[in-house]
Structures are given as C-alpha cells and as structure tokens.
Amino acid sequence: MRWSTYFIPTLREEPADAEVISHKLLLRAGMIRQLGAGIYSYLPIAQRSVLKISNIIREEMNAIGGQEFYLPAIHPAEYWQESGRWSIMGDNMFRLKDRKGGDYCLGMTHEEVMTDIARNELRSYKQLPQVWYQIQSKFRDELRPKSGLLRVRQFTMKDAYSFDIDQAGLDKSFDDQRGAYCRIFSRCGLDYVIVEADTGAMGGSASNEFMVYTNAGEDLVASCHACGYAANVEKAKSRIPDVDDGDIEQAVEKFPTPGVHTIEDLVTFSGGAAADRQIKTLIYVSVAEKGNDSKSTPFLALLRGDHPLNEVKLANAVAKLANKDGWEQTAIRPAHPEEILELMGANAGSLGAVGVTKAWVFVDEALRGRRNMTTGANEDDHHLRGVSLERDIKVTDWADLRLVAEGEDCPNCETGKLQVGKALEIGHIFKLGTKYSNSMGARVLNSDGKEVPVIMGCYGIGVERILAAAIELHNDDAGICFPITVAPFQIVVTPLNVKDAELKSIGDRIYEELAGAGIEVLYDDRDERAGVKLNDADLIGLPFQIRIGPRKLKEGKVEFYDRKTRQSEDVPVDHVVKLAIDRIHEELVKLS
C-alpha cells in the first residue's frame, strides 16, 4: 500500500475532548473519527486492525466447532418481550417503530434471535451440541458514552451461543470457549486476567469476565497475589476480623443525638460508637414490572457502619424475593427523602431497623451474631444503643451485601491480601442454563424421549475494545506500539527523501519484494520531510520500519527499526528484506 494515495489523516495536535490514551492515539493516528456521542467511523487503518482481530476470533471460534451466522440488527419487539428483556433493558435499548406502529429494537445481543432459531429447528438431543456465533454490530444507548472506543453506542461484538442437552455438555462448551478466549487475547498481545463476575441482566448461573488492567477501565477487580483469586468487585468476597462486642448482652436504650446524621458524626459524638459497632440502615426501592404494570417496593439494607454497600449484590439478593407472581425486578435505586419519611417515620440520619415489620430487611453477613450495636431510632435526632441483631431486628434475609476493600484478607487462601485495580472488560462468558430456553420454549427430546429445555451458554467479546486495549497497553510518548497481530500493517518502508532518485528506487524495490513475499507492507512514498514521515510512522505504531537515508546508503546500508524497543540496526541493502521477513515471522510466532 502506498501512503501517498492511502487515507491516514494523522493529527499533529492533540484533540481537545479526548481523555484516555487510546482515544487520543486513535484520533491522532487517523484511525477513527467521531460521528456523534459514542458513535465512531473507522477509517482505513482502523478497519484493517478490526478485520485482523475479527479473523483471529473467527479462527479460534471455528477451531472449537463454532459456526458463523449473520443475523439481523433490527428485531421485532415480541422476541424481547418473550424473554422478558424488553422491560429489563430499559433505556439502554434503542427502540423504534415501523410505519405501521409496530415496535422494534436494535439488537443489544442476540440471545433471542439465536434461541428462536434453536427452538424452531432443534428437535432432538442428537442434534446437540451446537455452537453458533456471529461477529456484528450491537447497539446500546449507554448512559454515558465515553473514552473513545471503550464505551460506545454502536460497536462490534463477537457473540457465541452454545446449546447442550445437559449440564455436562454446557460445562464442556463453556470450557471450550474459555480456552478459545485465552488463545484469542494472547494472540492479540493482551495481558488479561480471568475473574469471577456478576451475571447481571444476562441471567444464568456462572460467569467469567476477561479483564485487562488499565486505568482507562471502568471496572474494579479484586485480586490476591498469593493464590490467584480474582473477582470483579461486584462479586468479590473477603474475610474480615471479628469485632469484640463485649461479654454482656445489654438492653436496648434510646438516647438523644441532636445534629448527628452520619456514621462519622456518631463516632465522635459523646456516648456514640465506633463505626464498626454501628449498624448502617439504607433505604432502597425495588422497581419491578409485570406486563405493562410497574411497582416500587421500598426496603431496608443493613450493613456495619464502616462497610460500603455493593449495589449489585443487594439487587441480586432482593431479586430473589421481588421476582414472584410474574413480577420481574428491573432495577433498584436509593429511596427518595419523602419515601424514606413515609416508610420509616423519620429522616435519613436517624434510621434503624428495630421494630420494622412492614418492609423487607436485608442484612449483611458481617452483622450476623453482632450484639450491643448502635443504630438510628427511627425518630429524628435519636439513636438506640444495646441493639442485638437476632434479638431486636426482624431479619427478612441474610446476604453478602458488602463491597470489599483493598487490603482485606483473601476469601480463598490463608495468607493473601486483596488488591483492587481498575480494569477493562474485553470478554464475558456465561452459563445461561435454561433462562432463555424456558422463557422462549426451546426444547428437545432427550434419549428417554422426554422433552427437556436446551441448556445454553453465551459468550461475548468486544472487538473494538481489543483494539483500544492493545493501544492502552502498548504505547509510548511517540505513539502506538502495536502487537504485530493487530497492527494495520506489519512494516513501513520509508525513503527519507523521495526526490532523491536513488533512495526512491531502493525503496520501490524493497517495497515490491516485501509485498511479493506476502508481507503486509505500507510504503511511505510521500513527498514529506523526513521528520514528518518518521513521526507519523512512530505514531501509527507499525512494529517495524525500514528507513532508507543518504547517510547510511553511502555505506550500502539501510536501517531496520524496531518500534517497540526504538532500536535500529544498520543492514546491507541486499539483506534487509530477508531480515524483515525473518523478524516479522519471529513476532508472529511469539503471538501464535
């Protein structure tokens, strides 16, 4: 490819509204341009990278028996209503109407579409297992698109679905996918970690996320160096030391606490209590839907005073009670002040669960067995001391509701401490089970002639996130340092002055020979100053460069430059093509 006629609009200056490194470099390298919030056009070299990533994914999916589909992006609402996700997805889903007023959406994923095909076509266990996948655009009306390609409203996703007759089959399909994911991310040059994750709106039993540690990420991962435990903080657990509540169980006593409205206030208040001897009382609302009806149910969540709430854990705990009689919880949210007053008869800052019987009370496991605690009295400016959990509070359900913190003990081994780091999710695999096959009626006959729901798994990868993550992980002050497997080209050939006929003719020859050998080569035949060409080459980050300049050519040599190490070696003109081919193959082998 000749750079002089190829479209790579590099930017010298940094775009004003880019924040994260990959966003800045994608713009500066002429790879993407924004069309709207969270909507990007991929320019030619970005498209080359995306296609290379897609092909790696395709190869690994095919290697485990995956079969590629092409599915509609626009879905009639009825399929999503059947699965129940028409309401669960809420404002995150792009919705539209056709000319007759019929409801449609743009697909966020394709469980419904794939399950529909499965239920129409799969009849017998003899047809299982099946592994179906696609690599296509997905649409999500994100609350806040941001960070270039990291959180967008249209993106490319590889999503695969497995259909098995039993749990053992699902386990194998899941493990196959997990192995394929490891190979895919390794081949793309990404350091990743596999973590336990919440299943969220997908439903299902188990799930693993594939994460890349980077400050541009939006998730937090808790991990233990001692044993390798790693989990999304949405799911992570930890061990904490016991707190001494004293030997004697005291009686409940109300006392005035004027002006005390926070845990912290009560710690310093004379006659108050340490934060770990307090009970924090939070009022939340479960929002549920049934058909076109919706309802809001306020409830209490109790934690130790110094423990932060993990909303995801709380939502999961509440859903067990909220999802019945056809109701499906779509969200939980903090209660509004007027809702708190109505439910509790007091305002935030003086709340407590003692005597509460008309609302659900969810209590964090860390409070189990605790005695002589201090909490709000449900009367403004009053608190209670001497509260014992089991004796004084009517607990609806115990659950793990606590957000783990850095430095707490690993839940999985004796010695480790948890570290918490920011990470970017690049892949997610789920054991769905029968959630969709039940709601949509995908059943086959088993070997006993009995009709059973198909056991499903689903497996997603964000293609552009791989590109962005590769840039986040591999860059320096001059620009991108692409892993060769995702680089738009493998090498750039740069005659430093194309008006010098000798430099140009040698450049032409090297370019032709590399291209003839099947190397993905970009030829910088632009009539630009050397500085411009070298800076652009560094910026777009191809792994290797061949620089042809007058100084070295006097000795019959050209420079072979390694972008990542920024080392160059002088090579006789006649040897450089072979050297380049060898080095490129070496790189490819490293990432195979």
Add this chain to the structure above:
RNA sequence: CGGGGCGUAGCACAGCCUGGUAGUGCGCUCGGUUUGGGACCGAGAGGUCGGAGGUUCGAAUCCUCUCGCCCCGACCA
C-alpha cells in the same frame, strides 16, 4: 437524570467581562529555497461565530429558549 465545562476556518485556540470592519498558530493551495526527527520566505483560499428568538442604530459579545459535545456524579442517609 443532577452538577460543571465547552460550541468562533480542517485542527488547537484568542476575541465575549466593557456591543462598533472576525483574529493567531498549525494544516491546505500556488511559487521559490530547503531535505535524517513535525523547515523557511512570499502570495492565497477558507468562517451565515452550533441553531432560533429577543434587546439595540448596531450582537461572536447582552437576555431567553433550544441542539450538540466533553467531564464528574447518579452506592455509604
């Protein structure tokens, strides 16, 4: 949805407070000189100042509304 910021040439920005002929740098075009890490000289092209309404003799500038984009938050009562 709440808070903050910003919309002026392809890009980055100044001008706005205090109303009076729309600017700077980079990029772009042409000519010349240059040529190993983002050259120099000269001559040019390019903007309904996000949009609508209002105030005024006069609005990029003041007022109202609106659209868009960026950042933070939307868990700890």
